[in-house]
Each structure stands twice: as structure tokens, then as C-alpha cells.
Amino acid sequence: MCGAPKQGGVLDGIDLSTQTVIQGSVWHDGAPVAGAYVRLLDSTDEFTAEVVTSPEGEFRFFAAPGPWKLRALAAVGKGERTLDAEVGLNETTVVVE
């Protein structure tokens, strides 16, 4: 019921005509970061969701259209990225330093 789906990967079974998918990967020093904690914050900076990146450094959220902020926390550092999401697929990268 609430099992977090596997992060990243193919989009089979996801209806991109209704879902607002925000996905991407976390990078540090030119390499993807596995096991980073990525938070999705709303326009008031309030926590909306958090996932752990896959072995390939990927994350995925199901949000709604509008402005969002991504904040990544890893053993190697932190990083942030803001974006304006639309219905469909929104891809981005978060760099941690």
C-alpha cells in the first residue's frame, strides 16, 4: 500500500497524462550518489516527501504542477535545486557538495 516504488528506471505503468513526475539523479564529483536522501519541499519550504536514491543515484516523486524545491542530503554533502513542474515528466539533477 505504501511501499516506496523502486527509484528511477523505466516509466512503464505511469500515466504521464495525469501524473506530475519529478525525477533525476544526485551527483557528486562527476559520479552518481547512491543512498542519498532527497526531499521534495513545497513552495513554502515545507517537507512533502523524501526518498533514498537508487544504486544509480536516481530519485522519483509524484507531485503536482507548480514550484518545488529538491534538497539532497548525503554523507558527502548537501545540495539544492528548484524547479517548476508540469504534468508529465520533469527531469533534473541535484549536485551535492
Place this chain on the structure above:
Amino acid sequence: MSRNDVLVTVDWVQENLGRPGLVLVEVDEDTTAYDGGHIEGAVKLDWKKDLQDPLRRDYLDKSAFEELLSSRGIGNDDTVVLYGGNNNWFAAYAYWYFKIYGHGDVKLMDGGRKKWELDGRPLSKDPVERPATQYRASEPDLSIRAFRDEVVASIGSKNIVDVRSPDEFSGKILAPAHLPQEQSQRAGHVPTAINIPWSKAANEDGTFKSDEELAKLYAEQGYDESKPTIAYCRIGERSSHTWFVLRELLGKTDVKNYDGSWVEYGSLVGVPIEK
């Protein structure tokens, strides 16, 4: 009851690994996390497969809970320390569950799996086998569990704390954003509920904020000390986190978790909804 009775630090856990009478239990939403590495000696409880009735929407009955804990090698006198992913959401749910069935000594590891991982502490892939026990549970303590009729009857009279994110509270989204958005329920919240997201009670590393910060948070958000409280979220796990804060850390009495939560309430015919 105070913080030291119900919370242990990651340092404490690391120093006490293998201590007789101490059982570490990892409770996750994503159960592959445990299989990829867990704290040495910890047993696993799968939030969905182990802790939910396989047929009805409910938690396990008393005998099934006894069977589960016996099979995991957990004894009535053991100190159980729960931890998990998602900032301890499901570990807090399990804590509430262990309290429902009257376990004597149960605690949460502050920060859960996230704090442990961010600190770079060791994880083990070794299988954990504990000898089976004869666990005996108490009759369920329903003074900490709310059902739908009580929630409807509490509108306007009790503290109803909606701990979901502001966008779920307002009806903009229907589930936490790491999950596909459901279409089945109505969006919105229980009328007169106050929105105090669970996340406001936690630091970024997953640990709980200090008692002073927590007391200030609820006071500022319109929590009425003189009234009984019902906390809810979507399926009852994030509200367990807040239930833990209010009852176990701040020592408030008459706090219930409504585990039916929005998945139930938002599907009921005829009940009032605010948006």
C-alpha cells in the same frame, strides 16, 4: 515518562549491540532496505506483510501478534528498540502497535536508519536468527486508537491534528509525493483539523527536535492543552510519529492515533470535508 525512557541514541545502540535482553527491530516501508544491510543482530518486521491483517484492513489480532513476535524471538521481558527508514515513520507505527498490545519496554532509536547511515555506521548483511519465544500480548489498549465515528464526533470539540504535508491538507495532492497520486478518495481534510506536519517535529537527519522546540511548535499552531487529541495522516504511520511526540515525548494524556486516516475518511459517504 520522559525522553530517556522512550528514545535511545545511535551511539547508545552501537555501544549496546549484542547486549542480552536487547532486541533491535527494523521496520521499513521499503523492506529491501533491511536486506541490503541492517544493524547487526536486528530482526525485520515488514510493515505491510507482517504487521497488517492479510485480509481485512486492520492490524493483526492478539494471537497473530503473539505468533509474529514469538517467531522473531522477541520475549515479553526484552527491551525492544525500533528503528527504520522514512524518518522512523514505520518504526513509530510499530512503537504504537507494541503499546497497543502492552509491551513493557519499547523505545525508538532517534533518527532511525537515516541517522545511522548518514553517520557512516556499520551495516550487516548476515542473516539474523533468534530462538523462538512464547510471547504473550495483552488485550489491545484502545485508549490510544481512534476509529472513524469518534473522529466525526470530535469535529469542533477535540484537537484533530492532520500531520500530512500542507499540500495534502489543502487537497492539492492525495498522497505523499514519493507515491503515485491516488484518485479514489476525496481530497481535503477533516473540518476543524489543524495542520501540523509531522516533519516539523523532526530535524533534517531524522532525529526528534528538543522537548522545548516541540512544546513551542504545538502551542504556536493552535494545539489546545485542555482537550483530548486525535492525530491522523493518510494511512496512520506519520500520525504515529506525531502521536509519539505528543504522548511519549511531551507527556500529553488522551492522545489517539486514527490509523484509518485519510484513506478511510476521504472515502466515507456523507461525512463533512473541508478543503
